[in-house]
Amino acid sequence: xxxxxxxxxxxxxxxxxxxxxxxxxxxxxxxxxxxxxxxxxxxxxxxxxxxxxxxxxxxxxxxxxxxxxxxxxxxxxxxxxxxxxxxxxxxxxxxxxxxxxxxxxxxxxxxxxxxxxxxxxxxxxxxxxxxxxxxxxxxxxxxxxxxxxxxxxxxxxxxxxxxxxxxxxxxxxxxxxxxxxxxxxxxxxxxxxxxxxxxxxxxxxxxxxxxxxxxxxxxxxxxxxxxxxxxxxxxxxxxxxxxxxxxxxxxxxxxxxxxxxxxxxxxxxxxxxxxxxxxxxxxxxxxxxxxxxxxxxxxxxxxxxxxxxxxxxxxxxxxxxxxxxxxxxxxxxxxxxxxxxxxxxxxxxxxxxxxxxxxxxxxxxxxxxxxxxxxxxxxxxxxxxxxxxxxxxxxxxxxxxxxxxxxxxxxxxxxxxxxxxxxxxxxxxxxxxxxxxxxxxxxxxxxxxxxxxxxxxxxxxxxxxxxxxxxxxxxxxxxxxxxxxxxxxxxxxxxxxxxxxxxxxxxxxxxxxxxxxxxxxxxx
Numbered sequence: 001x002x003x004x005x006x007x008x009x010x011x012x013x014x015x016x017x018x019x020x021x022x023x024x025x026x027x028x029x030x031x032x033x034x035x036x037x038x039x040x041x042x043x044x045x046x047x048x049x050x051x052x053x054x055x056x057x058x059x060x061x062x063x064x065x066x067x068x069x070x071x072x073x074x075x076x077x078x079x080x081x082x083x084x085x086x087x088x089x090x091x092x093x094x095x096x097x098x099x100x101x102x103x104x105x106x107x108x109x110x111x112x113x114x115x116x117x118x119x120x121x122x123x124x125x126x127x128x129x130x131x132x133x134x135x136x137x138x139x140x141x142x143x144x145x146x147x148x149x150x151x152x153x154x155x156x157x158x159x160x161x162x163x164x165x166x167x168x169x170x171x172x173x174x175x176x177x178x179x180x181x182x183x184x185x186x187x188x189x190x191x192x193x194x195x196x197x198x199x200x201x202x203x204x205x206x207x208x209x210x211x212x213x214x215x216x217x218x219x220x221x222x223x224x225x226x227x228x229x230x231x232x233x234x235x236x237x238x239x240x241x242x243x244x245x246x247x248x249x250x251x252x253x254x255x256x257x258x259x260x261x262x263x264x265x266x267x268x269x270x271x272x273x274x275x276x277x278x279x280x281x282x283x284x285x286x287x288x289x290x291x292x293x294x295x296x297x298x299x300x301x302x303x304x305x306x307x308x309x310x311x312x313x314x315x316x317x318x319x320x321x322x323x324x325x326x327x328x329x330x331x332x333x334x335x336x337x338x339x340x341x342x343x344x345x346x347x348x349x350x351x352x353x354x355x356x357x358x359x360x361x362x363x364x365x366x367x368x369x370x371x372x373x374x375x376x377x378x379x380x381x382x383x384x385x386x387x388x389x390x391x392x393x394x395x396x397x398x399x400x401x402x403x404x405x406x407x408x409x410x411x412x413x414x415x416x417x418x419x420x421x422x423x424x425x426x427x428x429x430x431x432x433x434x435x436x437x438x439x440x441x442x443x444x445x446x447x448x449x450x451x452x453x454x455x456x457x458x459x460x461x462x463x464x465x466x467x468x469x470x471x472x473x474x475x476x477x478x479x480x481x482x483x484x485x486x487x488x489x490x491x492x493x494x495x496x497x498x499x500x501x502x503x504x505x506x507x508x509x510x511x512x513x514x515x516x517x518x519x520x521x522x523x524x
Contacts, residue, residue, distance in 0.1 A: 006051045009071035010044060012037040013078050013085025014058040017514050018383050019354050022507045028465055029458040031172045033059035035224055038175040039077050039104060041161035046131040055165040063089055068096050073138065077104035081383050090119050101134065105194055109362040111146055120144035128153035155202040160213055168219035173258065175224050178207050178240065182228045187298045188358060188366040191228045199232050204243045211247065215254055225259040234271060241274040248279055260284040262302050266311025272318035283315060284323045289330065290344035297332040312348040317427045321497065324350040329358035329393045329400050338403025342410045349424040351501045355407040356384035357400060360391045386518045401519040408512045414476050417505045421498060422483045431493040466503050
C-alpha cells in the first residue's frame with residue numbers, strides 16, 4: 001500500500017492491583033489511572049503523519065470491538081505484569097484479521113514467546129530505530145517477524161510524545177523521561193538490559209518543551225519524571241533543576257514532581273534544596289535491604305558507599321518524602337530480614353514503604369546466574385510485591401513470605417503508620433518562600449497538598465474521607481486529633497503533606513490483603 005493512510009490502535013493492557021493503584025483515592029478524586037503509557041505516546045510520534053493513531057489505555061477503559069474494527073494495525077506495549085493482557089488483546093485482534101505488533105519491556109525480554117503466542121511483528125529495542133523499520137515492513141506488505149535493533153539512540157532523536165492523544169483529566173500524573181540508562185549494575189535490575197549502562201540525556205530545552213506540551217493540554221498537577229535515577233549525573237540534574245525553577249514560577253507553579261533517585265541524594269543538601277525549589281515532593285528510593293552483606297551480594301554498592309540511615313533521614317528532613325522500596329529473598333539474607341526492614345523504616349521515619357519478594361526478571365544478571373545454577377522454576381514474573389518467586393531461594397519460601405506479610409502488617413498498622421508519618425513531618429523543614437530555593441509555601445485557597453493548583457471539590461472529598469475515617473469512625477481518633485493539632489502548631493506549612501500521607505497509607509493498608517491472598521498457597 002506504500003504510504004497509504006493507516007489506522008493504528010495503541011493498546012496499554014490493564015495493570016493488576018499494586019502498591020501504586022490507590023483505588024480509593026482514585027475513586028474519590030475521579031481519576032482512572034496513575035499514568036498514561038509514555039512509551040506508546042512516543043511510538044505514536046514516530047509514526048507517519050498520514051497514519052491516524054488512537055490510544056486505548058485499558059486502565060481507563062477496555063478495548064472495545066469498535067476500536068478493533070476501526071484499526072488496521074494493533075500495537076500493544078507491555079511490561080511483565082501486563083503479559084496476560086497483551087495475549088488476550090492480541091488474540092482478539094487476530095480473530096478480526098488485524099496486524100498485531102507487540103513491544104515494550106516484557107517483549108524485549110521474551111521475544112520468541114510473544115511471537116509464538118501469535119503476534120505478527122515483535123519489536124525489540126528502542127523505538128527511534130525500530131519503528132521506522134516496522135513502518136517500512138508494514139508498507140511492503142510483510143507478514144511479520146522480529147524487528148530487533150540493539151543500538152541505543154541519542155536522546156536528541158526522541159520525538160515529542162503525543163500528549164494530545166490522552167485525556168489528562170483521568171490520570172493522577174503525567175510522565176516525562178529526561179534520560180535513559182543507569183550507571184549502576186544491580187544484579188536483579190533489568191534497566192541495563194533495556195537501556196544500557198551509559199546514561200543518555202535530553203537537553204534542558206527539550207525537557208522544558210515537553211513540560212510545555214503537557215501544560216498546553218490544560219493539565220495541572222503531578223509530573224512523574226520516570227528516569228531510573230534522576231541524580232545519576234548530579235551536575236546534569238542541577239542544570240535541569242535550575243531551569244525548571246523559573247519555568248514553574250513563571251507559570252504559577254502548575255506542576256509538582258515525583259522521581260526516582262539513589263540514596264547518595266542524602267549526601268547533597270544543595271541538590272535536595274534545588275529539588276524542593278523546583279517543586280519536587282516525593283522521591284522513590286530503592287533501599288532494598290538494611291544489611292550490608294545483602295547489598296554487596298546484589299552489587300548495590302551505591303547503598304554501601306553512603307551511610308544509609310543518615311542519607312534517608314537527610315532526604316526526608318530536607319523536604320522530600322521518601323517512598324522506600326525493600327526486597328526479601330536475596331541469597332545471603334539471614335533470618336529476620338523482614339523485622340530488620342521494619343526497624344530501619346521506623347528509625348528512618350519513612351512514611352511509605354514497599355516490601356517485595358525477589359524475582360529473577362528474564363535476561364538480568366540474576367536470571368542468568370540462577371539459570372546457570374539450575375535454580376529457576378516455571379512461574380510467572382509479575383509485580384514484586386504480589387508475584388511469586390520464580391527461583392529456589394536459599395531460605396525457605398514460607399519463611400520469606402511470612403516475614404513479608406508481618407512487615408506489611410507492622411508498617412501499615414494504623415497507629416504505627418500515623419506515628420511514623422508524624423515523626424517524618426515534624427523532622428521535615430518548613431516550606432520556604434521564593435527568596436530561598438524557589439519553593440513556595442502552601443496556600444489553602446490555591447494550592448494542593450504539594451503546592452500547586454488543584455481541584456477544590458476533590459480535595460474536600462478526600463479531606464472529608466480522612467476526617468471520617470481517622471477522626472470519627474476510627475478507634476485511633478484520639479491519636480489523629482492530637483497529631484493533627486501538633487502538626488498545625490509545630491510545622492503548619494507541612495500539614496497538607498501530613499494529611500496526604502495518611503490518606504495514602506490508608507489506601508495501601510487495603511493492599512496488604514492482596515499480598516496475603518497471594519502468599520496463602522505457599523503458607524499452607
